[in-house]
Amino acid sequence: MRGAAQYLSGMLIRPFRLALDLTLPPRCPACGLVTMADHLFCVACWGKLDFLNGPACAACGAPFVLDPGAPAHCGACLVDPPEIDGMRAAVAYGEIARTLALRLKYGGRPGLATTLARQMRRLMDNEGALLAPVPLHRWRLWRRGYNQAALIGRAIARETGQIFIPDLLVRTRATPMLRGLGPAERKKTVRGAFRIAPRHIGAVQGRDVILIDDVYTTGATSNACAAALKRAGAASVRVCCWARVVRDIDNGLSR
Secondary structure, three states: OHHHHHHHHHHHHHHHHHHHHHHOOOEOOOOOOEOOOOOOOOHHHHHHOOEOOOOEOOOOOOEOOOOOOOOOEOHHHHHOOOOOOOEEEEEEOOHHHHHHHHHHHHOOOOOHHHHHHHHHHHHOOOOOOEEEEOOOOHHHHHHHOOOHHHHHHHHHHHHHOOOEOOOOEEEOOOOOOOOOOOHHHHHHHHOOOEEEOHHHHHHHOOOEEEEEEEEEOOOHHHHHHHHHHHHOOOOEEEEEEEEEOOOOOOOOOEO
C-alpha cells in the first residue's frame, strides 16, 4: 500500500517537475550554462577544476611533486607538527573553486553547499567519525545568516549517514579577518579562540572527528580547533574541505 502511494505521488509530481525544469533548467554552479542536472558542472568549468588526487603530505595535505611511495610529511610539518592528524581537499584553490566558495560564503547561495559536498564526499574515509564544522563567531553568523561550513557538513551527513554536530565547537571570541596575515600572525590570532560546547564534551571523548570547512589556507584555524578537540579527549582530528590553497613551492619529501 505504501509503495503504491509513493508511486502515485511520483506520477502526480512528475509533470510539475518537468515544467519546472523547462522554466528553470539546472545550470552550472560556476558559469550558469544549462546542464543535465543540478549540481553538475559544464565541461569547460569541470576542466578548470584541479582535483587533488595525487600524493600529498600525510598531515597538511600539501601536494608532493613526486610520489614518496609511502605516507610522508612535508618539511613544514616536520619543523612545526600541526595539531590536525590529516587534511584532504577536493580541489586546489583556483578560479572556479574561488568563485563557488565566495558565492556560498558572501553571495547568498546556500544551495552551493550541496554542490561542494558532493565533491567532498569521496574524501570521507572514516565513516565512524563525527562531522563538525569550523564555527563562526555569533556576530559574524548573525551578519551572514548562516555558517557555510555547517551547510556543507550537513549536506555530507545527509549523503553518508555520518553523525553531524553543527554546534560541537564554539568560537569564544571574534577574531579579525585572517586574509593578508602571515602564517605566524594567523596562528597567534586564533590561538585559544575555540572550545567544545559543554553539552557535547561526552560525545567527543575517544572519538575521531572530521572538521568541515570551505577553504584551507595555512591551517591556523583548523589547528586551533583541533587543539580544543584534543583537549576534550578526541582520538584524532582530520580536516575535509572544498579547496586548498597550493603555493608554487617545492615541498621537500621526508619520511
